[in-house]
Amino acid sequence: MIPTRVWAISDIHIDYQENFDRMLEFARRGHRADALIVAGDATDRLDRLGELFRELVSHFRQVLFVPGNHELWVRRSGHEDSLQKLQAIRALCANTGVLMEPVLVGQYQKVWLVPMLSWYDDKDQPAHSLFVEKDYAEDRTDEMWGDFVHARWPQHMTQPLAQFFAAANEPHLAQPFQHPVISFSHFLPRQDLIFHKPVVEALALASKYDPLPEFNFSRVAGSRRIDEQIRRLGSTLHIYGHQHRNRRRHLDGVTYLSHCMGYPKERQRGHVAHEAVEPLCVWRDDTGFVV
Numbered sequence: 001m002i003p004t005r006v007w008a009i010s011d012i013h014i015d016y017q018e019n020f021d022r023m024l025e026f027a028r029r030g031h032r033a034d035a036l037i038v039a040g041d042a043t044d045r046l047d048r049l050g051e052l053f054r055e056l057v058s059h060f061r062q063v064l065f066v067p068g069n070h071e072l073w074v075r076r077s078g079h080e081d082s083l084q085k086l087q088a089i090r091a092l093c094a095n096t097g098v099l100m101e102p103v104l105v106g107q108y109q110k111v112w113l114v115p116m117l118s119w120y121d122d123k124d125q126p127a128h129s130l131f132v133e134k135d136y137a138e139d140r141t142d143e144m145w146g147d148f149v150h151a152r153w154p155q156h157m158t159q160p161l162a163q164f165f166a167a168a169n170e171p172h173l174a175q176p177f178q179h180p181v182i183s184f185s186h187f188l189p190r191q192d193l194i195f196h197k198p199v200v201e202a203l204a205l206a207s208k209y210d211p212l213p214e215f216n217f218s219r220v221a222g223s224r225r226i227d228e229q230i231r232r233l234g235s236t237l238h239i240y241g242h243q244h245r246n247r248r249r250h251l252d253g254v255t256y257l258s259h260c261m262g263y264p265k266e267r268q269r270g271h272v273a274h275e276a277v278e279p280l281c282v283w284r285d286d287t288g289f290v291v
């Protein structure tokens with residue numbers, strides 16, 4: 001029997017044809033026994049997303065997806081707001097056979113794959129925010145960040161967005177997971193994942209070499225709510241994306257892995273690894289975890 005493998009990637013941004021081609025090339029290599037995790041930021045165009053989904057489901061046994069911030073942009077979608085677009089993405093997943101709910105995979109051994117919806121908490125939610133102050137520059141994040149222009153939320157939403165998305169995961173979290181768990185979200189679950197060094201050291205370096213001093217990524221990075229849910233799930237491995245920085249960290253008993261394809265120019269500049277043009281194998285049912 002062919003072993004089942006679990007592959008993961010995020011931020012494939014298929015509006016770049018080069019990225020789309022690399023994904024299709026990988027998919028067509030033969031993955032009939034495998035599962036693929038796509039952790040958000042594929043495209044804000046639903047027609048392209050549908051094209052991607054239909055192609056992927058024809059090559060993989062399971063394809064799992066969570067939307068990133070780009071999927072929830074409404075700038076050219078015709079949707080009234082980003083919630084309506086989220087519903088359209090759910091419908092697209094259901095129609096194409098892409099999963100946004102937990103699934104148990106594997107033949108010899110088994111592992112749960114658990115998608116987690118998420119958004120970021122800003123500094124006005126200090127209990128959950130990943131905010132790190134840059135005291136060396138004026139903060140112009142509000143003007144510079146695309147979500148504040150391209151995503152639109154209904155007036156009636158009074159709770160923080162990160163809370164809304166976390167609540168949507170609750171029905172899935174309540175079920176018993178009697179096998180190891182691989183969870184995944186688009187956004188970052190911990191502040192210390194933003195940096196490749198301890199926060200204080202990273203900030204000291206950034207104050208000298210920060211290429212974008214007026215932009216504070218920590219304001220739009222993620223939420224501690226995601227980590228609370230990861231720990232309740234008892235995940236062994238958590239896949240995330242969004243920052244376009246590839247990292248692998250083991251923190252308090254959980255491995256956090258970011259394997260982002262990113263933009264072609266980010267690969268040229270070495271901001272994301274060249275090998276991230278393809279999904280990474282994270283688990284096999286003949287050997288277990290491979291990261």
Ligand SMILES: [Fe+2]
Pocket residue numbers: 011013041068242243244
């Ligand atoms: Fe992205």
Ligand SMILES: [Fe+2]
Pocket residue numbers: 041068069070186241242243
């Ligand atoms: Fe993102």
